Amino acid sequence: MQQSPVAQGTVSRFVINPEGDVDGFILSDGSLVHFPPHLGTQLVAAVRPGDAVQIAGFMDGSGDVKARQIVNQRTGQQLFDQPPPRDVPRPPPALRGAGLVRLSAEGEVMRVTTARRGEPDGVVLRNGTVIKLTPGAAQQFVSLLRPGASVAATGYGTRNQYGEALQATAFGTPGNLTRLYSNFPN
Template sequence: MNRFPLLGCALALAIGSAVAQDRPSPSAIPPPPPAPPAPLADAHRTQVTGTVARFLVNPNGDVDGVLLDDHTQVGMPPTMGAALAGKLHRGDRLTARGFRVGDLPLLQADSITAGGTELTDTPPAAPPAPPAAPALQPMEAHGLVQQPLYGPRGDVAGVLLDEGSILRVPPPAAVRAGALMQPHARIAVKGFGVNTPYGRSIQVTALGTTPGSEQPVAAPPQPGPMAPRPPTPPQPGVALGGAPAPTPPVPTP
C-alpha cells in the first residue's frame, strides 16, 4: 500500500550518514527478542463498526488507514484513503468490511460505509500515472508509544506516539527492536517524512530510547578485502612465468 520505493534515495542518504557517525553504546537499544514471531495465516472475513479517532498517513503523505476509538486499525489502499478522507472526519461513524488477521486489532478493508456512502476497493481501469515524489523532510521525534501499527499481513510495521507522530519502521527492524514497539515504551527516532493535515508521518532510519541514542535500523554493505582472483590457466606455448614454453624435442626416426 505504501509507495516506499519513492523513499529509496532519501533513505540511502540517511543510512549512509548515520553509519558515518560515531555510534552510541549498543546498550542504548534493548536486546532483540530471541526469535521473530511466526507469520499469522488465520485471516478471516469480517466487519467492524466504530468511531474515527484519527487518520493514518504513510511517509508519502497518503491516507492509508484510520484508527477507531477502540484502537482498531482499519487499513486501506491509498486510492481508497484519498476518497474517504474527503468525506470523513474525526468523530464520524463507519462500518468497514474486509479481512482480519487472527485476533489483532487490525482490519484490512476493501469496503467502507460512512454517512450513507459506500466506498469499495476497485482496481482502476488503467494503471494510474506515477505519483510525484513527496517533499520529504528530515525529521526527528521522541515520546511514549501509544500503540503499535501493523502491516497488511499482521506484522508490526511502526508505532503511534503519544505526541501524535506516526512512525513507520521496516518490519525486520521492528522485530529486532521489539521492546521499543510496545505500548508505553520510550522511543526516539530520526528519519524522513511529511506533515499533512491528517498527521505527521516519519519513515524511520535510526531509532533508540532517548534523543542522541538513535542507531541506524539497517547498515549498508561494508567494503572488505577482495577475494583473490583465481590463477589464469596457462595458454598453449606459454610457460607459467610468462616466457615461451620450451618446444618439446621432435623424435628422430
C-alpha cells in the same frame, strides 16, 4: 457487494504513510483500520473525524482491520476497495520520495503496526505520528515495539493536515537512537 461488518466505531484521526497519503484511521477505541493509499482522497471526502463508521473486511493477525468497504453511518456514503485506475500515471521510481523531508518524533507507543505477514514494521504514537521501520530493523527493537513504550526516531517523511509519518533512519529511546542505515545521516 455486501460484506459482513468486522468493526464499527467513531473515527478519531486519520493516519498517513511516509509519502503523505492517508492510508487508514484510528477509531475511538484505538482500533487501527487500513485501506489502500490510492483511496485516501476519496476517504477523506466521505468520512471525517467524529463520524461513526461501519467497516467490512477482515482482521489480520495483529487485530488491525483491513477495510474492503467503509460506510459513513451519518451520511450513508460508502467507499469500496478497488484497484487503482490503470490510466493514472505513477511517478517513476527515481522520483518516489522526492517530496520527503527530514523529521524527528518521540512519544509513547499507542499501537504497533505490522507488515503483510504480521511481522512488526513500526508504531503509531499517542499523538498519531506514524514511525515506520523495515521488518528487519524492527527485529532489533522488540522490547520497544509495545504499547506504552517511550520511543524516538529520525527519518524522512511527511507532515500534513492529516498527520505526520516517517520512515525511520534511526530509532530507539529518547536521547538514545540507533542508526539503521550506514548511508543516511542520523
